[in-house]
Amino acid sequence: MSIKDKTYLVNVPIIRKNFFSTNSAKFKGNLQIISNDFGIIKDWKIEFKEVWIDIFTTPRWFSDKPSLFKYRERLFEELNLIQEHRPSKRSSNLYKLSDNELIIFNNFLNSKEKYGSTLKNIVGVIKGNNPGGEAAKPSSAEMIIDGFEDIGIRNFIILFDDLCLYKLDYFDLYKINAEEITLEKFVNLNDALKGVFEFMQKEKQYTDFLVYLVQMKKYYNKYNGIAKKGEELAKRARKRFSMNVDTYYKKNKISLPFGFDINDNSKYQKCHILEYHIIKDNIIKLLFSDNKANIEDYLDMISDPENFIPLPEEIHRKFDSNIFYYDTNGVAIPLGEEGKYFLNREENLKFNHINKEFLTKRKTWYIEKRKEQIKI
Numbered sequence: 393m394s395i396k397d398k399t400y401l402v403n404v405p406i407i408r409k410n411f412f413s414t415n416s417a418k419f420k421g422n423l424q425i426i427s428n429d430f431g432i433i434k435d436w437k438i439e440f441k442e443v444w445i446d447i448f449t450t451p452r453w454f455s456d457k458p459s460l461f462k463y464r465e466r467l468f469e470e471l472n473l474i475q476e477h478r479p480s481k482r483s484s485n486l487y488k489l490s491d492n493e494l495i496i497f498n499n500f501l502n503s504k505e506k507y508g509s510t511l512k513n514i515v516g517v518i519k520g521n522n523p524g525g526e527a528a529k530p531s532s533a534e535m536i537i538d539g540f541e542d543i544g545i546r547n548f549i550i551l552f553d554d555l556c557l558y559k560l561d562y563f564d565l566y567k568i569n570a571e572e573i574t575l576e577k578f579v580n581l582n583d584a585l586k587g588v589f590e591f592m593q594k595e596k597q598y599t600d601f602l603v604y605l606v607q608m609k610k611y612y613n614k615y616n617g618i619a620k621k622g623e624e625l626a627k628r629a630r631k632r633f634s635m636n637v638d639t640y641y642k643k644n645k646i647s648l649p650f651g652f653d654i655n656d657n658s659k660y661q662k663c664h665i666l667e668y669h670i671i672k673d674n675i676i677k678l679l680f681s682d683n684k685a686n687i688e689d690y691l692d693m694i695s696d697p698e699n700f701i702p703l704p705e706e707i708h709r710k711f712d713s714n715i716f717y718y719d720t721n722g723v724a725i726p727l728g729e730e731g732k733y734f735l736n737r738e739e740n741l742k743f744n745h746i747n748k749e750f751l752t753k754r755k756t757w758y759i760e761k762r763k764e765q766i767k768i
Contacts, residue, residue, distance in 0.1 A: 398429040401570035402578045405538040406438075406549065408515075416484055417446040417519040420538065423511070425552070426566040428673070430680060431581030432615055433556040435563040436511065437502050440494055447485040448478035449520035460516045463507055467517060470496050478520065502563070510553040511535065530592060530601075537575075544592030545575075551588065554609060562669055568714060568766050584611035615680055622676035625687070629694035630668060637662050640697035649722075649747045652702045660702035663711060665718075665758040668694060670765055698754040707743050710734055714766050720756040722746030727766075 402425045408418035421440035425433050453461035454477065468475055471493055476485065489497055501507050501514060515523035515534045524534045530547035537546045579589040588604045640646070641654045652660050664671075675690045693699055701718075703711060710716065715731035716724050724744040726732040735744055 399434065399566050399570040400427045400429070400578065400581075401425075401567060401572045402427060402575055403572070404549065404575060406535055407538040409534050409536050417444055417486060419443045419518055419535075423549070423552075424563075424567075425578075426563060426570055427578055427581065428677070429581060430615060430677075431555065431578065431585045432612070433552060434673075435566055436552075436556065437563045438511075438514070439498050440489075443489045443494060443497060443518060444486045445473075445489060445518050446520045447473065447476050447487055448483055449475040450522075451477045453520075459509065460513060460522070463509065463513075463517050464520065466506060467497065467500050470500060475520065511556075512550070512553055542593055545589075548575075548579075548589060548592060551608070554612060555585070565667075565669075565712070565714060582611060584608040618679045619676050622672060622679050625691060626668070626672040626675055626694055629691040632695040633664070633697070633700070634662055636695055636697040637700050647747070647749065648702050649750045650702065650743055657702075660704055661708045663701050663703045663708045664694070665699050665701055665755065666693060666761050666765070667712060693758075696754075698752060699758045701746070703743070707740065717763060717766060718746060718759055719763075720751070720759050722748060722751050 404423040404425065405421075406423050407420040408414065411418050411420060419440050420442050421438060424437045424439075426435045427433055449461065449464065454475075464475060471489070473487065478484075499506075501517075507517075512523050512535070524532050530550045531543070533547045533550035535549055537549050540546050579585050584604075584607050588608050591601065591604045638654065638657075641648065648654055648660075650660075671690050671693050675687055678684060678687050678690070710731075714727060716726045716735055719725055722745055724735055726735050734740060
């Protein structure tokens with residue numbers, strides 16, 4: 393049974409409309425999106441190369457405190473900047489971010505914990521007022537695709553928020569297995585998306601655009617509904633996982649590696665060897681394809697106590713980031729310089745080897761499947 397979920401990486405150069413002539417806040421950079429083979433954007437990562445942020449903010453935001461104001465407030469605190477009341481609608485007080493400030497800005501936007509909003513709202517964070525553009529009127533987009541002469545293609549980015557399930561913060565993990573494709577190949581992943589893309593190129597009057605937009609949204613709403621069902625099934629299985637681990641290891645009197653005691657789970661987290669979200673993605677894919685034959689097998693993988701290794705929070709996080717993995721002999725193998733440095737830290741040395749007694753045949757199967765997933 394395959395546990396691989398096909399993913400694609402698309403690089404999209406982005407720029408503020410009228411970048412070279414506007415006196416308002418502006419930006420340019422690159423957006424990377426991760427899509428599955430149904431054309432659903434699973435995650436994205438943005439890297440701005442140049443940003444002129446407006447210090448002025450819509451005065452009413454200071455009293456109403458909408459979500460965009462709160463995002464700006466947190467961002468400005470990290471940048472050591474202070475928002476100011478905009479004296480008039482056309483007033484601006486632009487500040488160009490330095491290279492170090494761009495790093496802070498990009499990290500802020502790419503963190504779900506810090507910024508959990510849409511691509512469109514990034515424009516509002518930079519401008520200090522409500523962003524323009526909506527899917528029903530792509531020509532009003534302020535963030536556009538750079539490098540294309542065709543206006544329809546340049547405005548296509550306004551639709552991305554409707555194509556995105558939600559931001560997961562798994563971008564780097566998805567990217568490991570992603571096949572890089574062009575924007576043109578991405579839009580051919582489903583007929584609804586292809587229809588909208590082709591219409592935007594050949595029609596400059598958007599009178600019939602809503603017909604295509606409705607078709608596209610119907611497709612994505614169907615997927616989102618099925619994805620929620622898959623999420624619910626996976627979450628229930630994950631709840632069973634925690635209970636199954638406690639029962640299985642206590643009943644069989646199996647010693648945990650790294651000196652942990654099964655009863656003292658305050659010191660470790662119950663980590664899946666074959667990652668939860670990878671199995672969950674396969675469940676959603678089967679549901680969307682109306683192929684329910686193997687769903688129970690995948691749910692069993694999530695709840696299986698053999699798909700378990702005890703790791704402290706930081707080790708767990710780095711394991712899920714794939715800077716290292718365990719081989720079938722239980723040896724921690726670094727991936728890249730970051731992995732070498734992390735595993736060689738004195739406090740982490742004891743996690744470099746799993747006791748052989750803990751490595752059952754089933755557990756090594758999960759280790760092999762994980763290696764396949766990260767292309768080892």
